[in-house]
Amino acid sequence: MKARFAVSFWVLSGLLASGMPALAHHSFAAEYDSSKPVTHAGVVTRIDWMNPHVYIYIDEKSPDGKIVNWGFEGYPPNTLRRVGLSKSMLKIGDSISVTGWVAKDGTSRFAGREISWPDGRKFFVGPPAK
Amino acid sequence: MKELSFRFIAIVIAGAIGLYGNPAAAQTPAAKPIPRTADGKPDLSGIWQALGVSLTGEAAARPAGANPASAGPARGRGRGPREAPPYKADLLARVKALVADPVHSPSAQCMLLGVPAITMNPMPLQIVQTPKNTVILYEVMRAYRIIPTDGRDHPADLDPTYMGDSVGHWEGDTFVVDVTGFNDKTWLDGAGHFHSEGLHVVERYTLTPQDTIHYEATATDPQVLTKPWKVVDTQLRHPPRADRIMEYECAQNNIDLPHIVTPVASR
Numbered sequence: 497m498k499a500r501f502a503v504s505f506w507v508l509s510g511l512l513a514s515g516m517p518a519l520a521h522h523s524f525a526a527e528y529d530s531s532k533p534v535t536h537a538g539v540v541t542r543i544d545w546m547n548p549h550v551y552i553y554i555d556e557k558s559p560d561g562k563i564v565n566w567g568f569e570g571y572p573p574n575t576l577r578r579v580g581l582s583k584s585m586l587k588i589g590d591s592i593s594v595t596g597w598v599a600k601d602g603t604s605r606f607a608g609r610e611i612s613w614p615d616g617r618k619f620f621v622g623p624p625a626k
Numbered sequence: 627m628k629e630l631s632f633r634f635i636a637i638v639i640a641g642a643i644g645l646y647g648n649p650a651a652a653q654t655p656a657a658k659p660i661p662r663t664a665d666g667k668p669d670l671s672g673i674w675q676a677l678g679v680s681l682t683g684e685a686a687a688r689p690a691g692a693n694p695a696s697a698g699p700a701r702g703r704g705r706g707p708r709e710a711p712p713y714k715a716d717l718l719a720r721v722k723a724l725v726a727d728p729v730h731s732p733s734a735q736c737m738l739l740g741v742p743a744i745t746m747n748p749m750p751l752q753i754v755q756t757p758k759n760t761v762i763l764y765e766v767m768r769a770y771r772i773i774p775t776d777g778r779d780h781p782a783d784l785d786p787t788y789m790g791d792s793v794g795h796w797e798g799d800t801f802v803v804d805v806t807g808f809n810d811k812t813w814l815d816g817a818g819h820f821h822s823e824g825l826h827v828v829e830r831y832t833l834t835p836q837d838t839i840h841y842e843a844t845a846t847d848p849q850v851l852t853k854p855w856k857v858v859d860t861q862l863r864h865p866p867r868a869d870r871i872m873e874y875e876c877a878q879n880n881i882d883l884p885h886i887v888t889p890v891a892s893r
Contacts, residue, residue, distance in 0.1 A: 521736075521876060523817065526728035526886045546879040548736070569882070571679070574749070574765065574872045578680035601887045620684050 530625030568608035570621035678748025724818035736876035738788035740812025742843035
């Protein structure tokens with residue numbers, strides 16, 4: 497009975513694990529919490545348009561008036577090119593709002609999902625949570 | 627967003643229909659004659675991808691109204707349930723330990739992914755078919771495989787490698803690739819699915835009238851598996867916008883590792 501449970505548990509885990517997310521470099525769940533969606537808004541301070549993921553950093557003013565620099569990761573550059581988000585669409589100094597999911601280690605990082613610009617444009621910069 | 631070509635839309639529709647690895651059930655695109663090389667073999671050449679948003683766009687990943695936190699990853703076509711490899715009972719603890727250590731997964735470490743895992747990665751691959759060699763170039767981890775088709779066998783004294791040694795031949799219209807000489811550093815597919823150096827994989831690539839590649843891979847590894855394990859998948863031809871694979875240097879800015887904190891299995 498125990499052996500059968502163990503096998504079914506690992507079959508299920510295998511099924512879950514086999515569905516590797518499009519952030520294929522590493523497991524989403526090992527780094528981010530899909531039960532904790534967040535939105536951060538601020539001014540772009542840095543753009544690392546590199547593999548294995550782009551990283552974009554924004555200065556967000558928190559309710560107490562302090563500036564916190566948040567970094568979010570997205571798809572690799574090649575993937576972004578293919579879905580139509582080019583590096584030229586994002587510049588240092590842009591004001592953007594970004595949805596995503598919290599980092600599990602408590603640092604000021606999150607998995608980015610959708611960027612919104614003040615003019616109403618939106619773009620998916622990273623995958624849905626897994 | 628940019629204009630969507632008819633072909634792109636057709637691929638998204640094909641994905642949304644959710645095919646379970648049965649090319650005969652494909653609804654779109656329409657059947658076409660299979661392209662062939664001068665020696666009469668189906669021509670597998672081209673840019674292909676099994677799944678991923680860079681193939682299908684976000685529409686397949688997130689149907690209108692779906693909760694963004696629950697939408698699954700984009701798929702080029704529906705992928706049915708896949709059984710985990712059938713590990714020997716006394717090895718399940720090792721699978722569990724590897725799942726609990728995602729920092730050392732081959733992909734997090736930017737290692738070559740092995741076979742068949744690399745075929746199911748959500749980045750494109752390019753097949754270059756010539757009379758004596760079929761070469762597969764993978765965008766992910768800048769991997770490549772050279773598959774001689776001149777009838778030779780594997781060398782007798784292989785040094786174990788991540789991608790193994792491949793030789794190919796045709797059985798009718800199916801390209802069959804025999805792969806041995808693996809090291810034990812890769813995963814079959816999915817977290818923690820380790821194998822031994824005794825792994826032997828046979829892949830079968832069949833070009834379908836729907837202009838997809840029906841892919842099957844059977845992995846045999848008597849040291850760790852109780853019986854052979856098979857995966858089935860479908861490669862879609864990349865839309866014309868992506869006419870070549872691009873550089874993916876995973877080690878360029880691999881800064882996730884210090885932030886990986888939670889074993890997947892404990893969620």
